[in-house]
Amino acid sequence: MARMIEVRNVHFRYQHGEEGAGLSGVDLHAAAGEVIVVTGSSGCGKTTLTRLVNGLIPHFFEGDLSGEASVAGRVVADTPPAEAADVVGSVFQNPRSQFFTVDVGSELAFAAENLGQDRDEILARVTESAQQLGLDAFMDRSIFQLSGGQKQKVACGSVWVSRPRVLVLDEPSSNLDAATIADLRGLIAGWKGAGCTVVVAEHRLHYLQGLADRWLLMENGQVTREFSAADMSAMDAATAASFGLRSPHPLPPPQPLAAPAGEDVVELTGFVKTYPGAKAPALDIASLTLPRHGTVAITGPNGAGKSTLTRALVGLDKKAPGILAIDGARRDRKARLATSFLVMQDVNHQLFTESVTEEIRLSAPDADDAHLATILAGLDLTAVAERHPMSLSGGQKQRVAIAAAVASDADVVIFDEPTSGLDLAHMAEVAARLEELVAAGRLVIVVTHDDELVEACADYLVRLEGGRVVSAGPLLREGASGEAA
Numbered sequence: 001m002a003r004m005i006e007v008r009n010v011h012f013r014y015q016h017g018e019e020g021a022g023l024s025g026v027d028l029h030a031a032a033g034e035v036i037v038v039t040g041s042s043g044c045g046k047t048t049l050t051r052l053v054n055g056l057i058p059h060f061f062e063g064d065l066s067g068e069a070s071v072a073g074r075v076v077a078d079t080p081p082a083e084a085a086d087v088v089g090s091v092f093q094n095p096r097s098q099f100f101t102v103d104v105g106s107e108l109a110f111a112a113e114n115l116g117q118d119r120d121e122i123l124a125r126v127t128e129s130a131q132q133l134g135l136d137a138f139m140d141r142s143i144f145q146l147s148g149g150q151k152q153k154v155a156c157g158s159v160w161v162s163r164p165r166v167l168v169l170d171e172p173s174s175n176l177d178a179a180t181i182a183d184l185r186g187l188i189a190g191w192k193g194a195g196c197t198v199v200v201a202e203h204r205l206h207y208l209q210g211l212a213d214r215w216l217l218m219e220n221g222q223v224t225r226e227f228s229a230a231d232m233s234a235m236d237a238a239t240a241a242s243f244g245l246r247s248p249h250p251l252p253p254p255q256p257l258a259a260p261a262g263e264d265v266v267e268l269t270g271f272v273k274t275y276p277g278a279k280a281p282a283l284d285i286a287s288l289t290l291p292r293h294g295t296v297a298i299t300g301p302n303g304a305g306k307s308t309l310t311r312a313l314v315g316l317d318k319k320a321p322g323i324l325a326i327d328g329a330r331r332d333r334k335a336r337l338a339t340s341f342l343v344m345q346d347v348n349h350q351l352f353t354e355s356v357t358e359e360i361r362l363s364a365p366d367a368d369d370a371h372l373a374t375i376l377a378g379l380d381l382t383a384v385a386e387r388h389p390m391s392l393s394g395g396q397k398q399r400v401a402i403a404a405a406v407a408s409d410a411d412v413v414i415f416d417e418p419t420s421g422l423d424l425a426h427m428a429e430v431a432a433r434l435e436e437l438v439a440a441g442r443l444v445i446v447v448t449h450d451d452e453l454v455e456a457c458a459d460y461l462v463r464l465e466g467g468r469v470v471s472a473g474p475l476l477r478e479g480a481s482g483e484a485a
Contacts, residue, residue: 002031002032003029003030003031004030004031004032004034004071004072004165004166004197005028005029005030005053005070005071005166005197005199006028006029006068006069006070006071007026007027007028007029007052007053007067007068007069007070008027008067008068008069009025009026009027009066009067009068010023010025010026010027010052010065010066010067010068010069011023011024011025011026011064011065011066011067012048012052012057012058012063012064012065012066013063013064014048014061014062014063015061015062015063015064022045022048022063022221023045023048023049023052023221023222024045024220024221024222025067025222026045026049026067026221026222026223027223028049028053028216028223030197030199031197032165032195032196032197033192033193033195033196033197034192034197034198034213034214035188035192035197035198035200035208035211035212035213036197036198036199036200036212036213036214036215036216037200037201037202037205037208037212037214037215037216038050038199038200038201038202038216038218039201039202039203039205039215039216039217039218039245040217040218040219040244040423041219041244041423041425041426042393042394042395042396042399042421042422042423042426043392043393043395043396044218044219044220044221045218045220045221045222046170046201046218047093047170047201047393047394048221049199049201049218050090050168050169050170050199050201052069052076053069053071053076053088053166053168053199054081054084054088054090054168055071055076055079055080055081055084055088056081056090057076058076058077059080059081060081065077071084071087071088071166072087072088072165072166074087085111085114085115085162085164086115086162086164087164087165087166088164088165088166088167088168089111089159089160089162089164089166089167089168090159090167090168090169090170091152091155091156091159091167091168091169091170091172092155092170093170093171093174093394093421094346094348094394095151095152095154095155096151096346098155099143099151099154099155101143102142102143102144103139103140103141103142103143104130104135104138104139104140104141104143104146104154105126105130105139105140107143107154107158108126108129108130108135108139108154108157108158108161109122109123109126109158109161110158111158111159111161111162112125112161112162112163114162115162117162122161125160125161125163126161129157129158129160129161130157132157132183132186132187132190133153133154133156133157133180133183133187134153134180134183135150135153135154135157138150145275146303147175147302147303147306147307148175148302148307148345148346148417148420149175149176149177149180149302149303149449150302150303151175152172152173152174152175152176152180153176153180153183153184153302156169156172156184156187160187160191164196165195165196165197166196166197166198166199167191167196167197167198167199168198168199169188169198169199169200169201169202170201171201171202171203171394171420171421172184172200172202173202173204173207174203174204174417174420174421175302175345175417175420175449176302176449177300177301177302177449178253178449179301180301180302181204181207182207184207185207185208185211188200188208188211189211192211200212203245203246203421203422203423203424204246205232205240205245205246205247205248206246206247206248206249206250207250209232209233209248209249210229210233212229212232213229214226214227214228214229215227215228215229215231215232217243217245225243232248233248235248236249237249240424241424244423244424244425245423245424246423246424246427246452247452250451251451251452251455253451254297254299254451254454254455254458254461254475255461255475256460256461256462256463256471256472256473256474256475257473257474257475257476258473259473259474260289261289261290261291261460261472261474262291262292262474264291264292264293265289265290265291265292266289266290266291266292266324266325266326266443267287267288267289267290267323267324267325267326268285268287268288268289268290268313268322268323268324268325269286269287269288269322269323269325270285270286270287270321270322270323271283271285271288271309271312271313271320271321271322272284272285272320272321272322273305273308273312273317273319273320273467280466280467281467282305282308282467283305283308283309283312283320283467284305284467284468285309285322285467285468285469288462288469288472289472290443290445290460290462290472291459291460291474292326292327292443293438293441294438294444294459294460295434295435295438295444295445295446295457295458295459295460296443296444296445296446296458296459296460296461296462297446297447297448297453297454297458297460297461297462297475298445298446298447298448298461298462298463298464299447299448299449299454299461299462299463299464300463300464300465300470301465304464304465304466304467305464305466305467305468306416306447306464307345307416307447308320308467309447309464310342310414310416310445310447311342313336313340313342313412313414313445314336314337314340314341314342314412314414315333315334315335315336315337315338315340316337316342317333318333320333321333324336324412326411326412326443336412339410339411339412340410340411340412340413340414341363341404341405341408341410341412341413341414342414342415342416343398343401343402343404343405343413343414343415343416343418344401344416345416345417345420345447347397347398347400347401348390348397350401350404351389351390351397351400351401353389354388355385355386355387355388355389356376356381356384356385356386356387356389356392356400356403357372357376357385357386359389359400359403359404360372360375360376360400360403360404360407361407362404363404363405363407363408364407364408364409367407371407372407373385375403375406375407376403378403378406378429378432378433379399379400379402379403379406379426379429379430379433380399380425380426380429381396381399381400381403384396393421394421395421395422395423395426398418398419398420398421398422399422399426399429399430402415402418402430402433405437406433406436406437410442411441411442411443412442412443412445413437413442413443413444413445414444414445414446414447415434415444415445415446415447415448416447417447417448417449417450418430418446418448418453419448419450419452419453420449420450424452427450427452427453427456428456430453431453431456431457432457434446434457435457438459446458454475458475459474459475460472460473460474460475461473461474461475
């Protein structure tokens with residue numbers, strides 16, 4: 001079978017040593033119709049390898065490149081990305097960075113239009129992609145009004161409309177709910193069935209079982225191990241953890257107990273938000289009782305109102321009224337703005353300084369160096385302490401924003417998808433930091449699709465659908481015996 005991707009002994013170092021791990025003697029080959037998964041810890045070189053395949057290295061990300069790399073018979077170093085666009089389609093780690101239009105329908109059509117493809121064919125493909133990904137009702141919606149998961153679906157759909165032969169996906173499931181991950185799996189299966197070559201850089205592995213042909217483990221810019229489909233199917237969670245990988249099999253969804261929040265509680269009242277032009281509110285919570293102590297996880301499908309709730313809770317949305325009653329005091333929007341900290345779903349919006357250390361110091365201007373060093377070490381950021389935050393991998397940026405939250409003196413700390421780009425070890429570190437915040441008396445609320453994070457640290461679960469609370473209750477933590485933690 002002809003090879004669509006051929007990489008031989010490639011070495012790459014970013015100019016000025018930036019952007020995390022480079023590549024060191026990497027070999028990769030992939031045939032038409034193959035699905036290859038690239039996994040490994042944050043900063044190991046996964047994203048760099050995807051950038052080589054789609055031609056962003058060396059044409060956009062400059063540096064020292066040696067070895068041989070070709071895609072569909074074209075030498076990567078000699079083929080600018082614009083010339084490779086008819087062959088290679090990419091979904092980036094942050095889908096927002098690849099959007100060119102302002103509404104969903106236009107974005108789905110953009111890449112194919114840019115390549116000058118037939119108008120009727122484009123319209124038919126746009127309709128097909130929208131139906132496959134459940135975007136039919138959003139075709140005229142502004143991209144800026146979508147949830148993170150919905151944006152991810154738009155990015156996947158727009159890539160396929162132009163029908164590339166090679167597709168490169170960087171953490172495509174990071175902000176997706178279980179139903180949309182199933183849609184993504186179906187989309188990849190369709191690409192595979194159409195004879196396309198698919199390269200997926202991922203931490204979440206379970207949804208690719210029975211679909212991926214080979215799995216490559218990367219460490220420090222090198223491919224250190226290759227697993228067959230049979231290897232991964234037989235691998236249990238403990239074995240995967242020994243390689244630093246998340247479970248290759250799905251966890252059962254967490255189920256809250258039918259029990260009250262307890263005696264020491266927090267009350268939310270009147271949290272309502274309707275976006276301009278919408279027929280129904282995106283958020284409609286008349287009242288909600290949460291435990292004062294413990295980690296509260298908020299789950300629900302993409303577009304359920306979770307991120308809208310986080311912005312309202314911290315007081316960022318001037319048009320979302322509501323009262324938070326905590327420790328005997330009622331906090332309106334302005335009071336919440338002064339006493340809360342939000343780690344956003346897209347942390348690029350909240351990284352401002354020239355170094356990681358200075359970023360954390362913004363949250364704790366009076367903290368001594370030893371305290372900041374402890375926070376850095378707790379999230380495995382010591383080695384990048386003097387790096388510019390925007391030069392880091394997606395997972396590293398996520399941990400910088402979490403470190404800033406830990407350093408702050410806010411007594412309400414809210415995290416929106418804090419582990420979306422994190423490997424097993426760093427997910428566990430985040431879970432440990434959340435538990436430390438709870439132990440310090442902070443109110444900790446986590447919006448997440450990550451069942452492994454919920455299992456690791458959540459004490460109470462709230463599920464939203466259509467902007468409303470459909471269930472809420474305590475969770476049994478591992479090791480508990482009949483009593484809610």
